[in-house]
Amino acid sequence: MKTILVTGSSSGFGREVSVMLAKRGWQVFASMRDTAKQDRLRELADRVGAPQSALEVVPLDVASEASRAEAARHVLDATGGRLTAVLHNAGYTTTGFFEDLPTEVYRHVLETNLVGVMDLTQRVLPALRADGSARIGVVSSNAVNVPHPMFSVYAATKWALEGWCEALAIEVRPFGVDVVVFQPGNHDTGFGGATVPVLPPSSAYRGFAERALPKLTGLGRYSRGSYKASLRICDVLDRPRPPLRTRLGADDVVASWLAKFTPYSLRRRMVERLTGLGG
Template sequence: MTEINTRTLLITGCSSGIGLDAARTLSERGWRVFATARKTEDVERLSGEGLEALRLDYADPDSIAAAVAEIAERTGGRLDAVFHNGAYAIPGPLEDVPPAAMRAIFESNFLGWHDLTTRVIPMMRAHGGGRIVMNSSVLGLIATKWRGAYCATKFAVEGWSDALRMEMRGTGIEISVIEPGPIDTAFRKNAIAAFEKWVDWEKSARADQYRESLLTQLYEGSGGGYPASDVTKKLIHALEAPRPRVRYFVTPHTHVAGALKRVMPARLLDRLLDRA
């Protein structure tokens, strides 16, 4: 990889939250950042900040191909790092998540990540290495009820990342996974929009349960979270350390979840999480 002031980095999901903080911070550190977002208006706003902004929607393979081709043209075929960040949730009991909704969330949260990764690996191989960092979740370590669709995509990212890390050994391409807990982002707002699009709760066998508690959990929740900069700090280490870690835990929730996953029997952990 080149010196820090010439390194190139592609970040997805930069319209707000984690991706936006990462794009701003890494740009300030001297990286040449390609900040991507799904919506044209967000791309224009990022460009207005002085970032090199491109449209990239994980659910749109043509946009992935176009973004990678544009980066290759601008850099002479060099891309040193990718931070996979864009994802969303479809909250609700799995029995109420239509198959089409599950296909859609996997397209955005996993299959698009794979598509982008397979397109950038040849660029990294050509220059002797690179860094690929996945923004996973505490819900990629443990599953909780009502979040099954999102958990499924993050569990997929975890296994895929482990296999990719082993396969890339000896190529100079390092794979790391960041595991955030609750972060202060627009995640809940986006999840509500997905719920309203896909889940017909009034026809559910759990309609009374929705009225009694599930809708309140979704629309009110616990609120708050840790700053996006906590994730960016881990990202900096994953990108710049001579020997990056395999996994980076962010927030106490993730440290606790990781420990419980290792030592607690599955059914006992189920009961504990059911009370959370």
């Protein structure tokens, strides 16, 4: 039986992928920091006919080292030290101009989106190597293709993840472990919903923020459902030799094309126009 540890299974892609894989016969360790939210996972499982017994909810706050250690220990015990996949999906952004961000605010984003991913990977890698045909899945973002002002720390974590993945992929391949990066575009999950922009009254950026925030919120209308993207994640995780990168949606395909074939100056002007942040 294929086994997977998914982070951030309480919502969005994490919840859908956990349920879809359970329906396909995987044993899923669906982790979340607030296990009270498992009701929503279980409801979705019932709705689509995924067996509840294939979904074990594991408490995991990826920003906490103690929690990561405990969750990894539990999963390794439960699987006998042999795991088919880990999907690093949990992540969030802080919104605000970098100069305004308190250190503890951006450190928490780094711990959640980057350090937590690396640490958890180290903890489960022996079990992935033991499987011999395993994957490390990482949910990145199209923030690596298009500059994201007001999301600079979030963008930093996703760029760092992708650089780490490209190198790690080479290290672990001899053990039959593939690294797979998923780049979502703009999807209407819970992403960003609870984010309150950091904007101190004394901010030098207040005028810019007042111009940009309504425009950034307006971009939400271009988002689309997450079902197809989640299905794609499952298909790729299920493949014998998955590719390093999978772009989830037309907007990400276009953004990655722009990143490859156009100069930064052009993408910067586009973003300045879209956000009203041009100097």
